[in-house]
Amino acid sequence: MAKKSGSKQKKMNARVDFTPMVDMIMLLVTFFMLCTTLIKPQTMEITMPSDKDDLKQENKSQVAADKAITIILDKDDAIYYFEGKPDEAELHKTSYGKNGIRAVLMSKNAIAQKKVKELKAEFAGRYSANVAQDKKNKEEYKKRLSEIKNGDDTPSVIIKATDGASYKNLIDVLDEMQICSIGRYVIDKIAEQDKIKIKNLENGGAQ
Secondary structure, eight states, rough: OOOOOOOOOOOOOOOOOHHHHHHHHHHHHHHHHHHHHOOOOOOOOOOOOOOTTTGGGEEEEEOOGGGEEEEEOOTTTTTTEESSSSTOOOOOEOSSSSTHHHHHHHHHHHHHHHHHHHHHHHTOOOOOOOHHHHHHHHHHHHHHHHHHHTSSSSOEEEEEOOOOOOOHHHHHHHHHHTTOOOOOOEEEOOOOHHHHHHHHHHTTTOO
């Protein structure tokens, strides 16, 4: 009896090679690790009013009248300022940028600005290839810059914001503190007297 001859189909094994995928994942992990390391958060030094129990409320914003500037931020990007004591000072409206509040701060901080310029020129020629010496120079520069910004020649700035002011407005003003080399500034709560001054100014009345 003859055997039946039949053809058998060869079974194919479906197999996916994940080796290239592993290599790609490792590259992505390495990329994100490097990016996380290189992108450092930029911080800004802010001097906040003291909350000590032995410090009276009226002393939190008390500074020398001839060096004091109060900046008030309001809705619709409005910005105001006055110099000296609140009950004696005249409120002025200005704007953001170099022709506005920056010009006011620069004029009040001209001496410190000159010192900062001289300090930068001094340290510009003190670059050292020696890592330890270069680090020492940077620390000295930072220390002397801080002394200039907090010196007696610099004004003390009080920053206040109404409920209508935006977070961007506050950041813009804090940037001006750095640009104008002002190291003594505080963020304080706006007083009812400040709101009245704004209202009177906008209405064209007495402040």
